[in-house]
Amino acid sequence: MITVYHSPGTRGIRAIWLCEELDIEYEVEKIDFSKEYRMSEDWLNINPLGKVPSLRDGSLLMFESCAMMQYLLDRYGKGQLQPLPGSLDHALFLQWLWFSEATFARPIGEIVNHRREFPGDLEYPDVVEEMKSRTIKCTLAVDNALQDRDFILGNEFSAADISLGYTIRAAKRVLGVKLADRVESYFDTLSRRVGFKVAVDF
Numbered sequence: 001m002i003t004v005y006h007s008p009g010t011r012g013i014r015a016i017w018l019c020e021e022l023d024i025e026y027e028v029e030k031i032d033f034s035k036e037y038r039m040s041e042d043w044l045n046i047n048p049l050g051k052v053p054s055l056r057d058g059s060l061l062m063f064e065s066c067a068m069m070q071y072l073l074d075r076y077g078k079g080q081l082q083p084l085p086g087s088l089d090h091a092l093f094l095q096w097l098w099f100s101e102a103t104f105a106r107p108i109g110e111i112v113n114h115r116r117e118f119p120g121d122l123e124y125p126d127v128v129e130e131m132k133s134r135t136i137k138c139t140l141a142v143d144n145a146l147q148d149r150d151f152i153l154g155n156e157f158s159a160a161d162i163s164l165g166y167t168i169r170a171a172k173r174v175l176g177v178k179l180a181d182r183v184e185s186y187f188d189t190l191s192r193r194v195g196f197k198v199a200v201d202f
Contacts, residue, residue, distance in 0.1 A: 002026040002072075005046060005054040006202055007033040011065035011101075012053030013169075013199040017162050018069050020195030024076045028202050065166075066101045069159055081159040089153060096145075096152045096160040099138075100167045107134040108170050135171055142168070143180035150189065157193075165190040169200070 002019065006012030006028050019026040031052050037043055038050040047054045047063045054061060055068045057075075062068050073082050083089035111131045118124060142164065145152060151161050168187045171179065178184060190196055 001057075003029055003056040005029050005031050005052060005056070007031045007052045008202065009173075009200075010052045011166060012202070013166050014065045014162055015053060015055055015068045015072065016202060017165070017193075017195045017199035018072050018081070018159055020198050021157075021159075021162065021193075022072065022077055022080060024072070030202070066097055066163060069097065069163060073159055077159075081157070081162075083153070083158070093153060093158060093160050097163050099141075100160070100163040104135070104138040104142075104164070105167045105170065107131040107138075108167070108174050111135075111174050132175060135175060139168070139171060139179050139183050142186070143182045146182040146186055151186075161190060162195075165196060 002024065004012050004015045004019070004026060006016065007030065010033075012028070016026070016028060031037070031043070033052065035050075038047075038052070044050055046056075046061065049063065051063065053065060053068070054063045055071075056062075057071075060071075062071065073080075083093050108131075111128055114127055114131070115123060142152070149155060151157050152164055153160060165187065168179070168183060169191075172187070179187075
């Protein structure tokens with residue numbers, strides 16, 4: 001049984017949503033997101049960084065959400081939701097899968113962390129604005145890629161859309177602004193999927 005260790009709103013959404021789309025059996029174990037629990041020995045044995053999510057499948061234990069997605073696709077996907085490995089389309093799939101976390105999610109996370117460390121009047125506005133600017137540049141890269149397509153790779157939904165969908169959701173929540181029209185329309189399409197609704201309700 002696949003177990004996704006998850007707290008509401010965290011990157012566990014990616015793994016849960018993908019399990020739903022692949023129609024594979026899994027369970028969700030909800031994790032106390034308090035710093036006290038996340039720094040406890042019990043949780044550090046599951047996630048050595050004290051973060052969420054983690055994924056367990058038998059003896060395998062993982063703590064990187066995009067790597068979880070690739071593992072689930074390769075082990076259980078039966079060719080679904082990703083192009084043929086080694087193809088040019090698969091190279092672009094990997095680009096967007098990892099862009100969503102390594103590039104796009106990074107400034108969003110830095111805004112959240114900054115506000116946690118420097119709340120209210122202690123916040124450094126210039127720092128936050130620079131992170132917002134980097135986030136907006138990422139949304140514009142997505143907007144440009146969507147000029148002639150419904151999904152990030154074309155007209156077929158893939159796991160890269162799941163990964164981007166999570167990050168766009170985070171951007172909307174943290175920035176609190178309307179994004180580029182194509183990105184907003186794209187997110188509306190993604191958020192109507194049953195798998196998305198299940199994942200964000202955990």
